[in-house]
Amino acid sequence: MKSYRYVARSKAIAARVLGDETMVMSATNSTLFTLDEVASLIWEAVDGVTPLDEIIASKICTQYDVDEEVALMDAAALVETLAEHGILLLSDQPIAVPCAPKMEAV
Amino acid sequence: MPGVTSIAESTSVVVKIGGLPIRLHCDDLQFVRQIRERYTGYVSSSGEAGFDFDIELAPPGTESGEEDLSVSWDSGRWLMERGDFRAEWNPATSRGLIQQTSNPYSLDSVLRIVHTLLLARKGGFLVHASSAIRNGRAFLFSGVSGAGKTTMARLAPPDAALLTDEISYVTKQNGRYMAVGTPFFGELARVGENIEAPIEAVYLLAKGPRNKIESIEGAGAVRGLMENVLFFARDPEFVKLVFDAACDFVAHVPVKRLTFKPDTSVWELIR
Numbered sequence: 001m002k003s004y005r006y007v008a009r010s011k012a013i014a015a016r017v018l019g020d021e022t023m024v025m026s027a028t029n030s031t032l033f034t035l036d037e038v039a040s041l042i043w044e045a046v047d048g049v050t051p052l053d054e055i056i057a058s059k060i061c062t063q064y065d066v067d068e069e070v071a072l073m074d075a076a077a078l079v080e081t082l083a084e085h086g087i088l089l090l091s092d093q094p095i096a097v098p099c100a101p102k103m104e105a106v
Numbered sequence: 107m108p109g110v111t112s113i114a115e116s117t118s119v120v121v122k123i124g125g126l127p128i129r130l131h132c133d134d135l136q137f138v139r140q141i142r143e144r145y146t147g148y149v150s151s152s153g154e155a156g157f158d159f160d161i162e163l164a165p166p167g168t169e170s171g172e173e174d175l176s177v178s179w180d181s182g183r184w185l186m187e188r189g190d191f192r193a194e195w196n197p198a199t200s201r202g203l204i205q206q207t208s209n210p211y212s213l214d215s216v217l218r219i220v221h222t223l224l225l226a227r228k229g230g231f232l233v234h235a236s237s238a239i240r241n242g243r244a245f246l247f248s249g250v251s252g253a254g255k256t257t258m259a260r261l262a263p264p265d266a267a268l269l270t271d272e273i274s275y276v277t278k279q280n281g282r283y284m285a286v287g288t289p290f291f292g293e294l295a296r297v298g299e300n301i302e303a304p305i306e307a308v309y310l311l312a313k314g315p316r317n318k319i320e321s322i323e324g325a326g327a328v329r330g331l332m333e334n335v336l337f338f339a340r341d342p343e344f345v346k347l348v349f350d351a352a353c354d355f356v357a358h359v360p361v362k363r364l365t366f367k368p369d370t371s372v373w374e375l376i377r
Binding site: 012014016018019021023025026027028029030032034 | 323324325328329332337340342343345346349350353
């Protein structure tokens with residue numbers, strides 16, 4: 001059982017959209033991640049106030065033929081990995097911090 | 107004595123790389139001469155400088171064995187430290203101090219760091235790459251140690267002007283990315299020509315049985331470039347600047363994989 005419902009982007013990151021992918025770099029340890037199309041959708045949607053399960057239901061399951069429970073498990077694995085690197089913030093309460101810097105498309 | 111003019115030798119020398127003049131001052135005249143010789147082709151005769159560094163020499167043998175480099179931002183200064191040097195630089199006053207032994211490699215390292223920090227604010231960067239100008243266009247050959255940077259420089263035809271065999275200097279000027287010659291060399295032990303040209307392409311090097319060029323797009327290009335960009339400071343703002351510069355660069359300059367066998371035939375592809 002997850003101990004969080006809300007996800008927000010950290011401010012200590014740099015991010016760019018490149019085609020269907022998003023590159024995210026931790027500004028604290030320089031780790032570089034490449035998010036695929038689905039992960040990019042989740043990345044863009046996490047705003048600290050919309051619960052993750054609602055994001056998956058509205059942004060992912062409406063666009064992809066995927067079981068909601070499976071999609072939520074995959075999304076949880078993704079956000080938890082990114083949170084371990086300080087790229088995302090997780091909380092059981094809405095997260096009031098301003099979201100990540102605006103992403104620039106290349 | 108009549109007919110003899112005494113000229114005091116200067117204790118300063120201005121080293122101008124990438125258009126950024128840095129004055130180095132040291133009371134030890136022998137070391138100043140050493141700097142002039144080391145940076146031949148990059149010593150500015152005008153004497154004007156945008157930045158000033160005092161160098162304090164410590165006696166030989168006082169270095170520690172610490173090889174890890176630390177670069178941090180503290181109270182308005184960049185602090186740079188390794189076993190063989192300690193330096194600080196205040197961008198607001200454009201002044202700095204370098205404490206080292208007379209090993210010229212220490213000064214070389216400090217200059218690389220300072221230029222990295224300066225370039226980041228201007229959208230440029232230093233990258234592990236050899237580079238050369240051919241037909242008015244610059245080509246970069248990037249990779250980790252052993253990838254073939256110096257080999258590509260050694261194999262360059264006579265009509266290619268070598269900018270460096272080790273550290274390429276990338277600037278953004280009027281929206282165009284330029285490669286600039288540097289005195290930073292690797293195994294070739296030869297200072298690059300002090301000239302510049304717009305960058306035509308960056309080749310990520312790999313050795314193979316035959317010569318081949320493949321395009322790399324998007325995230326792969328950024329990742330390949332970032333693996334070789336010099337990246338000293340862990341300061342979040344600096345990291346963002348470098349990342350943004352790399353992303354912007356790949357949006358403007360083709361990044362390709364160059365698999366090559368180490369003979370002169372590879373240069374037939376570089377035109």
